[in-house]
Amino acid sequence: xxxxxxxxxxxxARLAPFFPKSHGKPRVDDRRVLxxxxxxxxxxxxxxxxxxxxxxxxxLYSRWKRWSEKGIFARIMAGLAAEHGEExxxxxxxxxxxxxxxxx
Numbered sequence: 001x002x003x004x005x006x007x008x009x010x011x012x013a014r015l016a017p018f019f020p021k022s023h024g025k026p027r028v029d030d031r032r033v034l035x036x037x038x039x040x041x042x043x044x045x046x047x048x049x050x051x052x053x054x055x056x057x058x059x060l061y062s063r064w065k066r067w068s069e070k071g072i073f074a075r076i077m078a079g080l081a082a083e084h085g086e087e088x089x090x091x092x093x094x095x096x097x098x099x100x101x102x103x104x
Contacts (some may be wrong), residue, residue, distance in 0.1 A: 003052060004035070004039060004053055004054075005035055005038050005042065006031070006035045007034060007035050007038070008029050008074025012030070014080070015034070015076060016030075017079070018072065018075050018076040018079050019072070020067075020070065020072060022039055027063075028055065028059055028063075029055075030051075032054055032055055033054065033055060033059060033060060033063045034063075035054060036050055036051075036053075036055060036060045037060055037063065037064050039051070040060060040064075041055065047060060047061045082084045
């Protein structure tokens with residue numbers, strides 16, 4: 001599928017400092033899973049409709065749910081905004097994700 005979304009090496013390098021430490025069992029490939037989560041959000045899919053190239057839909061959902069509950073995605077948004085002097089709210093264009101994260 002040529003219309004799949006994949007994070008680049010540069011994008012992964014910017015995001016990696018915000019990832020939680022892996023405790024015990026190593027995480028499934030971050031690039032594949034996060035690219036799948038972005039693809040899912042961008043296209044408004046049901047989790048089970050995510051392309052198989054991103055891995056099992058349960059893995060995508062589990063990572064999204066766990067990291068959302070822990071505030072990881074909000075921390076990523078705040079951290080990226082801080083790099084550009086943003087002080088209030090960060091919004092990612094709907095073509096990438098449909099999330100809004102307030103900056104603390």
